[in-house]
Amino acid sequence: MSILYDEGQQAIASESRRILEAHVTTEALLPLLETRDAIFEPFWTIAKEQGWTAVALPEAYGGLGLGLVELGLVSHQAGRSLSGAPFLTASFGAARAILDHGDEALKQRWLPVLAAGEAIGAVAFIEGQRVIGGGLAFEDGKLRGTKSAVTGGTRAGVAIVTARDGDEMILAVAELADVERRPIESFDNSRCAADLVFAETPAIELLRGSVAEAAAVHILALQAVVTAHEQTGGAEKLLETARDYALTRRAFGQPIGAFQSVKHRIAEIYALVELARAGAVHAASRAGQDDFIAAAAAARIQATDGYDTAARDCVQIHGGIGVTWEAGLHLHMRRARSLAVEQGNLFFWEDVLVDRLREKAA
Amino acid sequence: MSILYDEGQQAIASESRRILEAHVTTEALLPLLETRDAIFEPFWTIAKEQGWTAVALPEAYGGLGLGLVELGLVSHQAGRSLSGAPFLTASFGAARAILDHGDEALKQRWLPVLAAGEAIGAVAFIEGQRVIGGGLAFEDGKLRGTKSAVTGGTRAGVAIVTARDGDEMILAVAELADVERRPIESFDNSRCAADLVFAETPAIELLRGSVAEAAAVHILALQAVVTAHEQTGGAEKLLETARDYALTRRAFGQPIGAFQSVKHRIAEIYALVELARAGAVHAASRAGQDDFIAAAAAARIQATDGYDTAARDCVQIHGGIGVTWEAGLHLHMRRARSLAVEQGNLFFWEDVLVDRLREKAA
Amino acid sequence: MSDVEAYRERARAWLESVAPRFGRAARAGLSEEEDLALGRAYLKGRFAAGYSGINWPVEYGGQGLSPIEKVAFDSEEMAFGMPTAYFSISLGMPVPIIMRFCEDKAWVRERVHKALTGEEIWCQLFSEPAGGSDLAGLRTRAETDGNGWKINGQKLWTSWAQYSDYGVIVVRTDPTVPKHKGLTYFWVDMKAPGVTVRPIKLAGGDSHVNEVFFDDVKIGDDHRMSPVGGGFAVAMATLMIERYVATDSAGFGPRLDLFVALAEAAEINGRPAIEDGRIRQQIARNYAMRNSLDAITARAMTMMQAGMEPGPEGSLNKLVSVRSRQKLSELAIDLQGATGLHFDAHAPVKQDWGASWINAPTGRIAGGADEMLLNTIAEKILGLPQDHRPDKGVPFNRIPA
């Protein structure tokens, strides 16, 4: 069963859209590609002012007490505007891990500052091709090893990590003040990805063993649903851009939208956007339910394919203009790819989903 | 490197096309779907008269001493006309196995009658989902067990089988006179598929162990190349049918071929046909070379995808007419699917190909 | 539990109670005539149980409920494989349209009752050989004949005409005006002299569609359901009447569970198929797509319950689901290897991959071909330009054939 947005939710959507459309320009985003660790700073300022950083955290810890649905609405708009610094998703993931698995002291230490946007969180699971890596060593409360391409890693103050203690998977939280950060030169530099090198870094164990693994998947799933909204927003924007271009650009005496090759391609993008949207909203509405992981995986798959395809096809519809730096459609190409990789690629989610379906059938 | 057909080869193509176009009608083919073990008998008569059964076998055994290229040309025309009884491919596969791995007595026993079309051969490797099955037991020169959906199995007089003797794979040849045949009700009944039930059936061992496995793959590859030509012929015919329909059928005051959705779809079919053709001809020209298996697998993959897609899309272009029994386009849909399964499905060939590429790289 | 959920549960309970007599298992092996007879009996029972004409006016024998209850019931009913196909067009479009456009209300009430109880069947005579996607291009003509009309011509793709008692028909009454403007809408008695029905066998071997020939078929002017020359609008109203229908994210083919079960049982080159990335990818991608389609449907239902108009994205279901069903069915054949060659043309399409595959192309064409659906999305939802149509505004008898 899906949901209808209530008035408050609709207000979040329209207000976040209004603010972002007023502040974000392609001209401001393009230079971010050519330097590392630069984000569109006004976005983060706005995010803090508007309380977006606090949306899905409990009131007891400085949050607004709303949920995935509302955070998804903001994320959708961040996706449309391409402004989204990665911290909105990453800080949420980190905060949720602390909220769900930390003790009261840890919550008091991190949740209020994360909710206020005063600290930035990261979820550092990935190691090379392992979406949930366990190569980081955890011994006597200390971490040793490297996490690769951690989204938001250049600025995060705290990270949730997976590690290994002997044969056991550990979920732990580590303050990053003394960790070495190696910023990555990426095709989407404002994601602030960095390799994090832990060298006897103190960390607090949250969980151990199979529950740690399950919790890691759950944290990724939460982030995947937020990201699915962001991807849907990006794809939606591309749909509108393609349609507008097809209506105004003329060739051979008519708008190019009158050519079926263009017209049908745009109709197919529409289908992908609506499928992505439906999957994302549905998953957000399933938070806390048994089928949440499956719904999140499905949303993730649909939104990833949708955004990639919309980017590819919107650029193609634009012809030469589509591949210029200035037009900025490549910002969407890049964002589509970075979002596709960040929360675990499609291989990962396909396998997660099929495993869930098998369990359900068994 | 590819080949150009010489004059003799061009004559084989044009003559086989002429004869088949003169004899085969959709009306004659449709009833074959509704009964088991019925083939378009004139095809087999023609095949024998024209020496098509003898094309790729050595003159010493009653063959014409030509090769895969020439057999491919005939098979291409059989594919165009949908007339092809399966025996052309299957008898060739069986004969080649005997030629390559049998002793002189066995060759004398079978090759002349296979070349003359007096006997029909079958290659019975498949068991359920195992393309090269080894569930058939071989003990003291006798076979016990079942081979499933053997193409041409209702009529074959001799079969090449894979079997198992203890832990070892066996390639063997068996006369089928006393074997129980269970004809299969299929969506393409003129393929004459039958389960063959062996019960203490005498058989002659050809090879044993890893060489038997390699030989089985090689026999399938030979058949796959012949089949790739047949698939290409079918796809080519569908391309022409789609184009002709798009030129004559009108909607909204113009030929439907003026709508880009139709026009581009047909152009994509053209691409698939030419890719299939190039792959098939190339593979035929590589017979006997080190890269033959890879070339055959590539041809098989390209032709299978091409024929399936051409059938799907040509039917779609025809609208309602495309799905009527009488128009007979479903004959191509059916043949595309039966040919896709018969010589091993795409999963099988993809794996064969990747394994070869890995060996080459290693 | 909402009222609708309660309604749905009661409906399911009733369906389960009659399934042994009418459901999929009971129908196995029946001839089409026997199955039709069973279908008539089922409709009689369904009417008695109060599940017929769910959203139709009480004055015509309906239940006077909303489309929500109708869609809820239909969704539940679909799972049981009841013999309702013969009546789906009849109750879907022609009968609602006579309720709306016929003036003789007593006569209409009798027709509606007999249609709801399965005694009479109506068909819809729209498509023609030259027509295809171009409804307004039809050629069957009606000329004035005394006080009435005389129909000549040929209709095509008429579902269940062979069992129909009546039909609604659009014909050309004026070939000298542009094509949309010369059409008029009538109902006809399918048993009248001059009407010939010839079943058309489809690719899968079944014959539920027909050619219908009209040879000097005479009808009174009281059969007319539109102004003369105003038939196109009523035809459009007919096609729009079923706004809210039970959708099926499986594209009216097998559920994904069945594919997963197949993959659990099958192997690929000696390893379990369910562990093969190619299979996992298809399962996951199809699940994601169907999950989204189901969410769209659920949201539409929720909106309807809230008295809101559902969004246009509901129109994606057929396009997306049937196209995918076709490829998934092909894949299922491949996956079964030699077993995939086995075929039963009359197996239930929702249970059997072979039957699903052979009938999928019909699904991609009937009720709006993929290309027409894409055009509709592009034009109606996204505001893109209409295709070039050289016949636009041209008198019908001057369009080159």
Add this chain to the structure above:
Amino acid sequence: MSDVEAYRERARAWLESVAPRFGRAARAGLSEEEDLALGRAYLKGRFAAGYSGINWPVEYGGQGLSPIEKVAFDSEEMAFGMPTAYFSISLGMPVPIIMRFCEDKAWVRERVHKALTGEEIWCQLFSEPAGGSDLAGLRTRAETDGNGWKINGQKLWTSWAQYSDYGVIVVRTDPTVPKHKGLTYFWVDMKAPGVTVRPIKLAGGDSHVNEVFFDDVKIGDDHRMSPVGGGFAVAMATLMIERYVATDSAGFGPRLDLFVALAEAAEINGRPAIEDGRIRQQIARNYAMRNSLDAITARAMTMMQAGMEPGPEGSLNKLVSVRSRQKLSELAIDLQGATGLHFDAHAPVKQDWGASWINAPTGRIAGGADEMLLNTIAEKILGLPQDHRPDKGVPFNRIPA
């Protein structure tokens, strides 16, 4: 060994001998200016070695051989990553076209020599902002000016204009006739007053294409290379001049070997990626497709050697290969996981998946967008109707902008 094979071997030997100085490794880290200088030096050496103008007439400094030798050399050269890109348009179209259409042969000989030795570069000024796929829709105009002409307007997507000494240009000389008929073809001095070149940065960060503005640029009538109003035919001849070019079934992206090697090294959810069906399928399908494209190319070469005209299927290469390269590059990024985020915008496109991915869209548009290629196949090869073009036959100045 055939003559062509022998030629190819000699060429490869020469290329290997100069690769240390000019090849991919030597170029790594160079600025574009340094790389261009290296390219000029390479062209000088190539000319001296007798591998320039391979199929051009000896009288102009060419080698007088057939296109077969040219394609053979180009295919070999491609593998070394020599700095030839700056000269590819110049030697590909403008220079051959001046050999054909310019009357002052002594002047042409000088230009050809300097172009072959890398001293001078030519560009081709065809596309315009409003143009896109519609070449004949161009707006840059030339008006008579004394005995000569005066050019005003703007060209777009002009490759290497920033380094060009000369260019060929199509302009509108008569806006009152239908669009194909009012065009005239000239050559221009790119250093002339009023010519402004502004590089356009592309998605990948590079700037090999330019906007070129013409502001009262005066040229003599001796720059005219077509009859007045006859420019479209020469423009078409320009586009057709390179019938036989070295193709690349990798779509000018990385070879499949590199993907296989990546898959051998990578893992998917803890298992070797090369054993995952999803990866195997993509490798196999891409191999099959490229294998077929290579076979088509090989057959075309064989036909040319036999003095025959190759078939039209050669035109498939770009459409099929670049489109697939785009998706395969995306997949390679996915497959690398976190490592896939690493990016070097200036990495060689044929070696690096990220660079291949970001530049693939340019490949799908430059030199004929996918949609135009499909149209060409449909119309020229299959005889399907041309698209509706409302501007057909309409005077250019009356086509709505």
